[in-house]
Amino acid sequence: MHDTAGKAITSARIERSLKLSLIAGGMGAVWFIFCQPQQILTVFIRNYLNATDMQLGNFIALLNLAGVFHLGAIVLYSYTKRIKCAWIIFSVIARSSAFFIAASAYYVYRGGSPQIALWIIIGSSFFLSFIMGNLSGSGWWTWITMLTPEKKRAAYFGKRSSLAQLVNIIFFFSATWLLDHFNKDVFLIYTLIYLTAGIFGVADILLHLAVPEPKNTHKKIPFNFKQFSSPVRDKNFLRFALITGFSVFSINIISPFQAPFITNDATIGAPNIWLGIMFLISQLTWVILAPFWGILMDRMGKKPVVLLGLLYPLSFILYLLLTPLNYSFILPLISLWTGFFAPAFWEGINQMMLLLTPEENRTPYIAWFWALMGMVAATGPLIGGFLMSATGSLGITTVVALCCLILSFLIFSTIKTPRDRSFEHVVAMITTPSTYRTFYQLPILSGRQKAEKVHKALRDVKHNTGELAFEEVYSRLDDPDQNVREEAVLAMGRIGTDEAGKALITHLDSIESLVRPEAAKALGLMGDSRAIPYLIDALYNGDEELQEESARALGKLYSEDSVSALRQLIREDRSERVKVTGAQSIALQGRLDALEEIIDLWEQTKNPVLQKQLSISLGNLIGKPGEFYLCITGTDEDKEKAMNQLFEDVHGGLKKMEILDFGFIHHILTNSLPSVEELFYEKNFRESFSYIFTIILNLISRRLEFSGIDPRKIDIPVLLKKQDSFLYLGFYLVHRFEHIKNKSDLSITGTEILLSLYYLKYYCKREKAGIKVKRKKIV
Structure with missing residues (x-):
């Protein structure tokens, strides 16, 4: 891979660039948390500039409708050879909207009209933040996606999201504290907040000057209608964009009105700091779990994770129970639930969008996704504003939003995505405690750690949750440490997926492998019938240990081929150990037709341990496997x-x-x-x-x-x-x-x-x- 100047983009350079983009993302998060229509901006407009619920709903709807300008990216980039330059210019202009909001706040502080300030904020947000930002935003996704390997993409964006949320916590909490403690100079505080947001927002863009743009990221193709309209002719992609838009529409019916409802003296009357507390709880949870959701998306698929993320608006039900007397208890519960599930939805739809976009025509697809989602979602605040103005009830608006969300959840499953695990499977994983232990041990399994520590982590890889660590365990199959190597093979057996079976068969079949006996044992634990011919072959092409483990594994794979091979093994000139293992394996399958061979062997052996093993095998033929073992072992x-x-x-x-x-x-x-x-x-x-x-x-x-x-x-x-x-x-x-x-x-x-x-x-x-x-x- 080379950049547009012909300089090689090495793996080290990619790593440095992605770290730089990570830091830039943290700085840009400050701009997003204050300049997007979230708690700080909506409370400023509704409670301090005295906008009505209808005006607030219309403002947010207008910003969402600006999503149509994402389509302008298709035209813009059809006239440019590079994405980077155009994106930086347009994005710097977009981020300057924060300075206009700061000027508006200062204008009111100096005695100006709140209504004029409101219109300045609406105009600058619409024309700068959203039109200019949307015109170029799709290019950034195309550019950065080219630098991130697909298998690690969701995990990388999960880390980026975690850093962004950590920065958000610091600045959001600080902002709400300042607004509460300097409430007499609230407009001056808003001025400082938005000046800071503007500086950090522009710095985010300028830091990307050092990030290389791969030469093949973008091809200058003259604008044509066929290329422009190709995403909307892709039925599956179009369905995804519209359904995602409907999901966001459902959320937007109620979400813009929740923060003003919490802080308004006429309703709940909680101090502004409670917005900070809620944000702190939800975003700390987000920071902890976003990388987890990213790994889960990479390993289990995007769609089931997004469906799980759609559970986060269920926290809206608690708003129906909210009163001035119980908000100190209810609001933290809402925040915890939101912090747990929200990153799965918001990060998941981005990754699902990238999954469904073809690499050679990515920019038009991304542009259409944001445009369609924005246009569909735009009507949510309009309906919410109308309901709030007409009924004055957050409860009615919440019920309408929840009904729409249930519908969006049901239709989301119709989207076709490749290689996804089932929703039920992923639910089972996240409700299993060992999943989280496996996740937090991934750095040990993949990093530079002492062999003893890696060995211990491998032993903790469990059957139901181990597939989360498949790649890390796979990398340890050829570890220089014997104990690590052998435990990695057994961990693969516990993981038990098709991919794990293929990896183990490859090692069993390779005469160069140092873990052939362990691979045979693991395949037996898995019960993978694909391994039968390879295990039979190992009976004749391996040392005594491999023959013994292969025979034992064949006993766990119920088939005529395995029984036939084991009976032949007993009759041949083999070591007593191997023949006894073969007899035990046949007995495990309850094959009474092998009785005579087992008793012949039982009579022939003089080894008391082997004779006990054969006695147990006879017991397994007679009754419940393992029961007779109790009669002849122990104290x-x-x-x-x-x-x-x-x-x-x-x-x-x-x-x-x-x-x-x-x-x-x-x-x-x-x-x-x-x-x-x-x-x-x-x-x-x-x-x-x-x-x-x-x-x-x-x-x-x-x-x-x-x-x-x-x-x-x-x-x-x-x-x-x-x-x-x-x-x-x-x-x-x-x-x-x-x-x-x-x-x-x-x-x-x-x-x-x-x-x-x-x-x-x-x-x-x-x-x-x-x-x-x-x-x-x-x-």
Whole structure:
């Protein structure tokens, strides 16, 4: 990128220029807060120059109608090669309106007519501030937008807004304090206020002399009607401009009359300082949250944030409750609500406008946006002024404004924008406390910080809010610190978006990546089925750690391909660790058809830890995943509690089955099961298993008999494998344990008995469900 003089615009130069524009924006904010029709100017006109509500409404409507002069920018810039020069000249003239307002105030201070001063203010504001400012304003947006990368644009303008509001707080609060403490010389104070505003406003423009204009920012194209009218032929853009105008129209019905209502002795009678207090509260909140809304717009999309911003006028409802006795409580609430949501709307519509404007024809689009919005919004103060004059009621005017705002909220969602998340998703984010923790940790994740601090911040990235930090986390995937690198991968898994999945698959698939095992683990946490072929490939093209994590991840991705790959893994010549992990993964999917491979592996391994893992896998096949884990892990006391509970569950389950076969079940309850328990606690596992083996086989045989099948005349395992996989599981399991008991080199342990009891527990649960069904049919 080069400037108009051919000098390179480096990234360092862009950074310096944007910082300079940031400072200039803070200075310009002083001019805007005093010279735009906001609290200071409207109170001056209404309460000190004695304008009527109708006159105030007409004045603000006139200024909004001047928005049509934004279209003049299309003509102006069609005759210029550069934006910068024309913008500076026109903007300096526009900012000089503050000096005319200062002169008007001084004129009244010296005994002049307030009516003449009022007309001077109206004329200078209309012809200088709005006509001259509007003629060139669109060019600034085109120019500065070219210098700001799109992905960081909303965040930059959010920072600019925060600085502007911070400056506003200082000057606005100072102005209201001066007006209250020197109320006898109020017109002299207004003179000083507007002289200051003029100086700062002009300084803002002149500081931009040092900001470069990219060569391709603007092309001198002779004016033609096709280019001029192209924005209004863009249906989506036209809808956006008109709906935004209607939203501002709705706000303008009531907002110009609120500050005079608060400070007028005939209504609420609050001192002017209360305007400063309200401004202080709302703008401090704005300063804190504007960068947050900017980041949210960059990451989640503009439209849902603007829709959230449209909630800020709901604070107008509180004006219906406002009295001279409660304003000290109500006004701060209004300010807090406004400060929270207003930046989302006012900053959001600017960013949404830039999003919907094509880069090659941006100036006409921006001009038409401001023109259309201004013209539609202009009628708001007219209607508000009429309602206030006709009814004298702020309440009626407020209700009308709120009805219009509800309508604007409903139709705003019809605007089409690319890559936006849903409104509901963004609402869920801003109502989740961890969102704000993630936001305030972004500088740690992206800045120059100690590895330990970055690692801690990455651990705080949560599932529901982590996508806010996607870019920062992504940048840490190749961090030189191993702990940071690995935690960044896991954070990506918790973020869980499509983009996070793609990033993890890229690292899993790259032999150069240092975080392939962690990437496999994270993909399993995400449950991203796109990763299945890459995880299967990693089973054959990675070290043992990668194979193990890939197998574990495949167990969390439910598909025939993943199960097939895991079963093949168990059969192959692999390390015991990898094969056991494969078995665990199959068990997590509840695939009973892998039972034989798991028990084969269970018999083969001599490692007690791996054998426990496989026992847990068998437990996961039988019942609720993770439940059997409690029976064989923890302290001896914990395990004993879990075992006692298991015996109680089996006893309770059999007790409920007595209705099916009283004599047979009663014998188990009074004889066989107590023997199992007694021998188990005596550690006579061999004899204890003999009893449980008999119980399970007899129950299965009895079950077959009830179904009309003679167990003596059929091949039980073949039949069960085809018709009832759960009964086959129990039959096969205890027969394999019986085989172990009879082998000289193996011995039965407590684990086999606990697994058999665990099976019996779930057998009883299944039969109990069958009893309930039968009872319902009888009823």
